[in-house]
Amino acid sequence: MDGSDVSGSPLPKTFLDFLSQNGLSPSLYAASSQSIPRYVRLKPGFESHIGDIEDEIGCNLVEVPWLPNFYHLPPEIRIASTKAYREGKIYGIDAASGAAVLALNVSHGDHVLDLCAAPGAKLCMVADLLEGSGSLTGVDIARHRLAATRNILNKYALGDRCRLFVADGTKFSLIPLRASSSSNSSRGDASETYKEWEARRRAWKERKLLAKTQNKCTEAEIREDPEVIFYGPRSGMVGRSKASVYRVVDEHQISDMGYDKVLVDAECTHDGSIKHIRKFEQWGWTTLPQRVLEARRSDELSALQLNLLTNGFRLLKAGGSLVYSTCSLSAAQNEDVVERFMSRNPSAGKT
Numbered sequence: 001m002d003g004s005d006v007s008g009s010p011l012p013k014t015f016l017d018f019l020s021q022n023g024l025s026p027s028l029y030a031a032s033s034q035s036i037p038r039y040v041r042l043k044p045g046f047e048s049h050i051g052d053i054e055d056e057i058g059c060n061l062v063e064v065p066w067l068p069n070f071y072h073l074p075p076e077i078r079i080a081s082t083k084a085y086r087e088g089k090i091y092g093i094d095a096a097s098g099a100a101v102l103a104l105n106v107s108h109g110d111h112v113l114d115l116c117a118a119p120g121a122k123l124c125m126v127a128d129l130l131e132g133s134g135s136l137t138g139v140d141i142a143r144h145r146l147a148a149t150r151n152i153l154n155k156y157a158l159g160d161r162c163r164l165f166v167a168d169g170t171k172f173s174l175i176p177l178r179a180s181s182s183s184n185s186s187r188g189d190a191s192e193t194y195k196e197w198e199a200r201r202r203a204w205k206e207r208k209l210l211a212k213t214q215n216k217c218t219e220a221e222i223r224e225d226p227e228v229i230f231y232g233p234r235s236g237m238v239g240r241s242k243a244s245v246y247r248v249v250d251e252h253q254i255s256d257m258g259y260d261k262v263l264v265d266a267e268c269t270h271d272g273s274i275k276h277i278r279k280f281e282q283w284g285w286t287t288l289p290q291r292v293l294e295a296r297r298s299d300e301l302s303a304l305q306l307n308l309l310t311n312g313f314r315l316l317k318a319g320g321s322l323v324y325s326t327c328s329l330s331a332a333q334n335e336d337v338v339e340r341f342m343s344r345n346p347s348a349g350k351t
């Protein structure tokens with residue numbers, strides 16, 4: 001394999017080319033795994049358990065002053081096998097992810113959309129910040145990844161006001177279910193309304209029912225309809241008719257009835273996640289170009305990112321806020337995308 005030696009592990013030439021094209025230094029990946037910071041977030045309400053958690057994991061949890069409930073850990077500490085983790089008191093999430101959610105400035109009662117939600121670390125943090133108010137809609141195109149998000153929401157008991165849709169975030173167009181938006185007026189046949197979610201059996205029935213409803217639509221509509229794979233008891237879904245959940249609203253209505261906050265944590269090359277890139281040490285560096293770079297050619301990727309950002313903005317209520325984030329360090333996937341978006345949507349910067 002071609003490449004420069006970084007800590008004894010040669011980075012493949014294609015990755016070095018990618019770094020060079022994006023003005024990034026290969027030395028970024030030279031850090032030893034032991035020097036990469038590690039963080040956990042404590043589920044609010046478990047503050048009094050910190051001493052017990054520290055005893056269990058055998059080290060001090062050092063508070064991150066600018067990120068509420070985040071703690072710094074020595075990198076060698078593994079949390080997955082701990083009781084605190086299994087019981088949902090702590091979860092692994094890096095500080096950069098926390099910063100993206102912090103920037104969203106979630107307030108009590110907000111209706112929040114997470115347009116690339118899986119596997120769900122940021123979604124969980126948003127759910128915590130909502131403190132049982134407002135609503136949370138998570139969307140992801142990868143069904144298996146979103147199914148994992150559903151498991152995480154259940155594990156941390158955060159799904160109460162959440163609903164999850166498998167859908168293309170560039171086209172998703174369902175608005176939040178605000179208490180004030182009439183559900184009664186659009187109730188039809190009771191069998192067509194959402195009952196309380198019951199894992200597995202209900203999910204299967206739900207899909208069948210949905211398929212029946214969809215059969216009334218044109219083929220194009222069927223392909224584009226988001227598939228709901230979870231909703232909580234207070235997500236606003238229970239008792240709603242399918243028609244009311246899937247109703248189409250125009251741009252003017254979205255400015256009144258859209259989401260207060262939208263997170264677009266877009267698909268990217270993940271090159272900014274040094275820990276992720278260093279895993280290729282075990283997986284084999286040769287697989288890195290295929291899994292990180294060639295999976296999506298970068299021009300396609302930036303078009304996808306721009307489309308996700310544009311659709312997220314379209315679904316935002318007037319006066320709402322949107323955060324666009326990636327775990328890439330390349331300007332092409334960050335500043336350039338935002339610049340192109342702003343040039344097409346100059347109103348986005350106005351408060």
Ligand SMILES: C[S@@+](CC[C@H](N)C(=O)[O-])C[C@H]1O[C@@H](n2cnc3c(N)ncnc32)[C@H](O)[C@@H]1O
Pocket residue numbers: 097115116117118119120121122123139140141142145167168169170265266267268304327
């Ligand atoms: C960086 S990950 C999101 C991480 C997530 N926000 C979290 O905190 O755990 C990007 C996600 O975008 C999803 N994705 C890719 N293309 C998409 C699309 N067109 N619409 C919606 N999601 C998409 C991927 O399946 C992936 O789960």
